[in-house]
Amino acid sequence: MQKIYLSDAGPKVSPAVYGFYRWDTELENAPASMERIVALCLELGINTFDHADIYGSSQCEELFGALLSKKSFKREDIVLFTKCGLKVPQAGDSSIRVKHYDTSAAHINQSVENSLRKLKTDYIDIFLLDHLDHVSNLEETAIALEKLMKSGKIRNIGVANFSVFQHQLLASYLHTPIVTHHLELNLLNTSALDNGQIDYIKQRYMRPLVSAPVASGRIATGTDEQAVRVRKKLQEMAAKYTVDIESVAVAWLIKLGALPLIGTREEQRIRNIANAFNIQLDHQDWYELYTASRGDI
Numbered sequence: 469m470q471k472i473y474l475s476d477a478g479p480k481v482s483p484a485v486y487g488f489y490r491w492d493t494e495l496e497n498a499p500a501s502m503e504r505i506v507a508l509c510l511e512l513g514i515n516t517f518d519h520a521d522i523y524g525s526s527q528c529e530e531l532f533g534a535l536l537s538k539k540s541f542k543r544e545d546i547v548l549f550t551k552c553g554l555k556v557p558q559a560g561d562s563s564i565r566v567k568h569y570d571t572s573a574a575h576i577n578q579s580v581e582n583s584l585r586k587l588k589t590d591y592i593d594i595f596l597l598d599h600l601d602h603v604s605n606l607e608e609t610a611i612a613l614e615k616l617m618k619s620g621k622i623r624n625i626g627v628a629n630f631s632v633f634q635h636q637l638l639a640s641y642l643h644t645p646i647v648t649h650h651l652e653l654n655l656l657n658t659s660a661l662d663n664g665q666i667d668y669i670k671q672r673y674m675r676p677l678v679s680a681p682v683a684s685g686r687i688a689t690g691t692d693e694q695a696v697r698v699r700k701k702l703q704e705m706a707a708k709y710t711v712d713i714e715s716v717a718v719a720w721l722i723k724l725g726a727l728p729l730i731g732t733r734e735e736q737r738i739r740n741i742a743n744a745f746n747i748q749l750d751h752q753d754w755y756e757l758y759t760a761s762r763g764d765i
Contacts, residue, residue: 469513475674478624478647481547486527487518490731502531512742518548521579533588551628552579553598574611580621583626596626599633610641632668653678655698655717655761656686681721681728682714701760709747718744720757
């Protein structure tokens, strides 16, 4: 895969990103699974990996760091995202009573230090805030982020799951541009197209980083009316382009300028997503799929 710029101010990344957001359960043989998946991604040209302080019950960063320390690939050959902000109750941690957000300066600083230590790296390419904390002091948040950039511990700032107004609000406190927005978008959830998030991201010359590109498998196996309707149209398109339906579903996102964030641990589904970059989706085919998603047929 040819590397592309994340935004007009961001670094180059692979046009697909592997994220560990689905690794919250079933971590049996996790080191071997991670090594297998990272090797597959690198084979396919995917060199960009997305973490968070809480992924895999807070274990994924450490697992990846252990893999990086084996030196089977070079740190400078990969791009690392990580994030903080979302806090959820976890077994063995009585300090978190309720799901909430924390983007205070203290939490950001502690999270970055923990991520650097776990990932066994000196810097994070893109550090994201996951949701906007309604009660943190945003001025202190912005100052903390920019100090971390000046120190070299993080190189770029991004956001995840922000509304347009929240995105604008944080940007107003920063002197440094936000380089990406991580949100959910797929043929079974087009709300980011309808609520202005994608439009605003494009206005800021960024590429959206979209999670659940195949709707957590629902596109292939869902039995609800929308999933069945969309899958029927995808099957028509898949026959036309001689590919899997999931490849067409991801090609629909790529035509929007989005970067699919892969979450599956199934090799074939990872390959299906990577294969989407070989499809030149016709303009009207894109709208046929969008129409099927909305039910306007």
